[in-house]
Amino acid sequence: MRNGWREPSRLAVGGSTLAAVVVLWYLATTFTQIIPPVYFPTPAEVLQAFRQITVQGYADGQLQQHFLHSCWLVLMGFAAAVGLGVPLGMLMGWSRRAEALINPVFLLLRPIPPLAWIPLAIVWLGLGDAAKVLVIWFAAFVPAVINSYAGVRSIEPYLIEAARSLGIRGAMLVREVLFPGALPLIFTGLRLSLQACWTTLVAAELIGAIVGLGHVLYQAGLDLFPAMIVVGMIGVAIAGGLMTTALGRLEAWSMPWHRR
Amino acid sequence: MSNIIFDRVARHFRRNGVDLAAVDGVSFEVRKSEFVAIVGPSGCGKTTCLRMAAGLDFPTAGSVTVGGKPVTGPGPDRSVVFQQFALFPWKTVVENIDFGLRAARLPLTERRERVGRYVDLMGLKGHESAFPHQLSGGMQQRVAIARSYVLDPDVLLMDEPFGSLDAQTRVVMQEELIKLARVSPRTVLFITHAVEEAVYLADRVVVMTRRPGRIGEIIDVAKVRMDEHWDRHERVEDVMDEASFVHLRTHIWRLLREQQSRNEQ
Ligand SMILES: Nc1ncnc2c1ncn2[C@@H]1O[C@H](COP(=O)(O)OP(=O)(O)O)[C@@H](O)[C@H]1O
Ligand SMILES: [Mg+2]
Numbered sequence: 001m002r003n004g005w006r007e008p009s010r011l012a013v014g015g016s017t018l019a020a021v022v023v024l025w026y027l028a029t030t031f032t033q034i035i036p037p038v039y040f041p042t043p044a045e046v047l048q049a050f051r052q053i054t055v056q057g058y059a060d061g062q063l064q065q066h067f068l069h070s071c072w073l074v075l076m077g078f079a080a081a082v083g084l085g086v087p088l089g090m091l092m093g094w095s096r097r098a099e100a101l102i103n104p105v106f107l108l109l110r111p112i113p114p115l116a117w118i119p120l121a122i123v124w125l126g127l128g129d130a131a132k133v134l135v136i137w138f139a140a141f142v143p144a145v146i147n148s149y150a151g152v153r154s155i156e157p158y159l160i161e162a163a164r165s166l167g168i169r170g171a172m173l174v175r176e177v178l179f180p181g182a183l184p185l186i187f188t189g190l191r192l193s194l195q196a197c198w199t200t201l202v203a204a205e206l207i208g209a210i211v212g213l214g215h216v217l218y219q220a221g222l223d224l225f226p227a228m229i230v231v232g233m234i235g236v237a238i239a240g241g242l243m244t245t246a247l248g249r250l251e252a253w254s255m256p257w258h259r260r
Numbered sequence: 261m262s263n264i265i266f267d268r269v270a271r272h273f274r275r276n277g278v279d280l281a282a283v284d285g286v287s288f289e290v291r292k293s294e295f296v297a298i299v300g301p302s303g304c305g306k307t308t309c310l311r312m313a314a315g316l317d318f319p320t321a322g323s324v325t326v327g328g329k330p331v332t333g334p335g336p337d338r339s340v341v342f343q344q345f346a347l348f349p350w351k352t353v354v355e356n357i358d359f360g361l362r363a364a365r366l367p368l369t370e371r372r373e374r375v376g377r378y379v380d381l382m383g384l385k386g387h388e389s390a391f392p393h394q395l396s397g398g399m400q401q402r403v404a405i406a407r408s409y410v411l412d413p414d415v416l417l418m419d420e421p422f423g424s425l426d427a428q429t430r431v432v433m434q435e436e437l438i439k440l441a442r443v444s445p446r447t448v449l450f451i452t453h454a455v456e457e458a459v460y461l462a463d464r465v466v467v468m469t470r471r472p473g474r475i476g477e478i479i480d481v482a483k484v485r486m487d488e489h490w491d492r493h494e495r496v497e498d499v500m501d502e503a504s505f506v507h508l509r510t511h512i513w514r515l516l517r518e519q520q521s522r523n524e525q
Contacts (some may be wrong), residue, residue, distance in 0.1 A: 156344070156346075158342050158344050158346045159346055159348065161314075161316050161334075161340075161342075161346070162340065162342060162346035162348075163348075163359075164316070164333075164334045165314055165315075165316065165334040165338070165339060165340045166339070166359055166360035166363060166407070166411070167334070167335075167336050167360055167363040167364060168359065168360070168363045169363070172362075172363060176348075176351075176359070177348065180348075180350040181350075183350075255350070256391070257349050257350045257351075257391040257392075257393065258349075258350075
């Protein structure tokens, strides 16, 4: 069903919607000028800005550099958050004692929006990459922990009892029962984490950065250069979209049993 | 092979600060390679008894021993078939059946041989690499039964294994279980609320009373089955047509009904 005729037709619908938006954009800004170019750039201007940033560069780098740098930071922060958050969340889900120990810290940290950590991160680590990775890590960490915790808790108790009476213990229990059982919710957490990563990264780069898509946005704002702002926004959208798609692929691939 | 002895077993739960006796003073034995079924109204403590034999729950008073040793937890000598099948959704049919063998660190060749045998016996050929959700309920329960038998346990504990199957599938599974019990006899504690199922499958039927669960009566079916040659029939319905079968069934029905009315008064 999913790979039959539905997939191409969905692509076609998506493509035509996108094309329609571009046409409307052209009509509104260039043809009729309902939206004055001071507020929103025309497609031609955006194309021009795109050419400028890819060839000559803008805000101390070419688009590729900004794009890859931002992706790299998100990946680092995300990986660190997942690598630490998923095991911690699973441990809390499994052991009441671990939960009792760690949960109070979480109750304290959870209401603090990740963006509120940016100033402290800058004070600690300056305007470089380390501060950004720290903030991204923090943004992704909380959803990763909470959903892994919920994932382990969502496993039917009779499945764990079945495992115990089959003699499954230790690493085998974690790897082959708890982890796959928690996986659907773990992925929910990862999707939330990834979104939070991008939000936080752009915010952190807006405040201060040397390269990165957020830095492009910041510079273009200072220069009153709407076309470049739009290029930066499209860059963020594409980077976020690519990573979300990759995560979706990974999810489908790692849970062949999971019917949706 | 091992026997199971329940000796003056009681299990109390605390619920909202109130003490609730789920089972009280239960004593009976499942002898070596005997098939014993417990019947009783829902909530009378059947599952609680089985869980105590499985080592998933423990008595408040009295003792449960398997093969002469008190039960201290789950063990490879006992395996459990749950009403909800309890298959691992992320494992294929073969992986589910093989799981306990891997945990026991059996060599690959032996695992292959044993899994293959039970795939054949339970009619699972062709479904080896299916995931549980791709199978019907009856097929899923075959996998669960295979997963228990393949471990070659001394004792099998089954908690309403056919309870969620439709009537036709249920009958087929009952026949399969009888066949399996003949091929490889085991000590079986089988829980059901279906009286016919109990009489058809069991050597003895333990009738439990409404809460707190106690033993009402123990009925020797094996003797009647032998004397009346039920085994000459291949099909459930032919056995159920025997006058001796109807007689036993009605007797157990009456026992359960009496409790019901006593309870309502
Ligand atoms: N973990 C538990 N906590 C509190 N009460 C329980 C628990 N398990 C079972 N009970 C109670 O014990 C009684 C017997 O339950 P159970 O053994 O499941 O009955 P059956 O299997 O015969 O339907 C029921 O009243 C049930 O509510
Ligand atoms: Mg029950």
